[in-house]
Each structure stands twice: as C-alpha cells, then as structure tokens.
Amino acid sequence: MSQSEVDSSKRTWLITSTCAGALGGVAVAVPFVSTFQPSERAKAAGAAVEVDVSALRPGEKLTVEWRGKPVWIMRRTPEQLASLKGTEAQVADPASARTAYPTPEYARNPHRSIKPEYFVAVGICSHLGCSPSDKFTTGPQPSLPDDWAGGFLCPCHGSTFDIAGRVFKNKPAPDNLEVPPHMYLSDSKLLIGEDKKSA
Numbered sequence: 001m002s003q004s005e006v007d008s009s010k011r012t013w014l015i016t017s018t019c020a021g022a023l024g025g026v027a028v029a030v031p032f033v034s035t036f037q038p039s040e041r042a043k044a045a046g047a048a049v050e051v052d053v054s055a056l057r058p059g060e061k062l063t064v065e066w067r068g069k070p071v072w073i074m075r076r077t078p079e080q081l082a083s084l085k086g087t088e089a090q091v092a093d094p095a096s097a098r099t100a101y102p103t104p105e106y107a108r109n110p111h112r113s114i115k116p117e118y119f120v121a122v123g124i125c126s127h128l129g130c131s132p133s134d135k136f137t138t139g140p141q142p143s144l145p146d147d148w149a150g151g152f153l154c155p156c157h158g159s160t161f162d163i164a165g166r167v168f169k170n171k172p173a174p175d176n177l178e179v180p181p182h183m184y185l186s187d188s189k190l191l192i193g194e195d196k197k198s199a
Contacts, residue, residue: 048193050185053118061134063123066192070123070131071180073190080136080163081117083149084110091166093176101126101178104195112164112179120182120192121165126175130156136163152177 049066053073056062061074088094088110096103096112106114113119123131132152140146143153144160152161157172165177181195 048191051190051192052188053190054188058117059136064192066122066180071192072119072121072123074119074163076111076117076119076163080150081111083138084162084164086149087151087162087166087168090168091162091176092169092171094166096166096176096179098175100175103176103179104181106195107179110164112166112176114182114184118190119164120179120190122178122180124178125154125156125159125173126167126177127154127157127159127173130154132159132161132177135160 049064049071051062051064051073053062053075056073056075058075058077059080061072063070063072065071094110096108103112111119112121125132132154135141135144135148135153136150138148138150141148143158149162151163152165154160154173159171159173160168161173161177162168165179167173167176180192182190182192183195185191
C-alpha cells in the first residue's frame with residue numbers, strides 16, 4: 001500500500017467521522033433548542049403573545065393569533081376616537097355592561113381600551129363566529145348606513161360595530177366584540193393574554 005493510498009483512506013475516514021459527529025450534534029441540539037419555544041399545547045392553552053406595536057401608524061390595524069383566535073390591534077386616529085361620541089346612542093351596549101363576553105374593568109370606557117389610541121379585540125363576531133371586515137371609510141356605502149362613521153361589518157348576517165367594537169342596536173350579534181386580557185410591558189410592547197390581575 002502506497003503512502004498516498006493511506007493518506008486518502010485516512011482523509012475519507014476523517015471526513016466521514018466529522019460528518020457523523022456534526023449530524024449527531026445537530027440531532028442533540030434541535031430538541032434542546034425547541035424546548036425554549038412554547039409547545040403547541042401551551043399555545044392552545046392560551047400562552048400570552050407579545051406584540052411590538054411601534055411600527056403601527058394611526059389608522060392601521062394588525063392581527064395576531066392568541067388561543068387560535070384572531071386578535072386585532074388597531075391604532076385609532078383622533079377622528080376615529082372623536083366618532084365614538086356620535087355612535088354612543090346608536091350602540092346596544094355603550095358601557096360594555098353585558099356579561100356574555102365580559103369586558104375587563106380597564107376597558108369599560110367609551111373607547112374600550114387601556115390607552116384610547118390603541119384598540120385590542122378578538123376579531124370574531126358574537127353572533128355565529130364569523131370575522132367582521134374593516135369598514136374604516138366613512139359615509140354611505142353598500143350594507144352600511146348613510147351616516148357611517150367607520151367600524152366593522154360582519155359579512156355573515158350584517159352586524160355592524162363601531163370603531164370600539166360596540167355592536168349597533170337591532171343587529172343579530174348579541175354582544176360587543178370581546179376585549180381579551182392584555183397589558184402594556186412598555187410604550188411599544190403589548191402582552192395579549194395576561195393582565196396585572198391574572199399575572
């Protein structure tokens with residue numbers, strides 16, 4: 001056997017054993033790293049979701065998932081907030097007093113939120129579980145009244161909600177949109193699924 005054949009077989013053996021070692025390292029690391037992620041069971045059970053709202057501009061809305069439900073976070077404009085005064089007499093439960101979907105104490109106000117600017121709600125209609133559509137443009141339009149001030153329309157049976165998720169009178173939906181437990185960790189960080197009482 002020549003010296004070059006020995007070097008070649010050593011090289012092959014070194015490459016093979018290095019690759020096997022690397023694969024073994026990955027196999028050990030993947031389960032270890034995955035233990036830091038919340039399990040699917042924990043997510044389904046309602047693990048809290050942290051959201052950065054710093055990039056959200058006035059008039060914009062983003063959707064995140066919590067407990068398998070869509071949760072809307074909307075940054076309302078001053079005009080949208082001002083419209084709430086005008087819709088108060090038209091909504092079925094202006095003070096969020098109904099108990100089918102209990103509203104947290106800190107959201108039992110005309111804007112239904114901790115900070116007036118930010119609205120946090122589960123995007124599911126209280127009638128049959130459809131997801132309402134954004135109807136932020138004001139004024140007359142199909143399926144909406146001529147004095148529409150902006151809000152949400154459920155496409156299933158026509159329930160309408162104002163920009164604070166309060167259902168209008170004489171609509172199929174029995175309750176306002178649900179406000180989930182939530183709290184601010186900082187000016188730009190929101191935690192959905194926990195608040196100071198439950199934390």
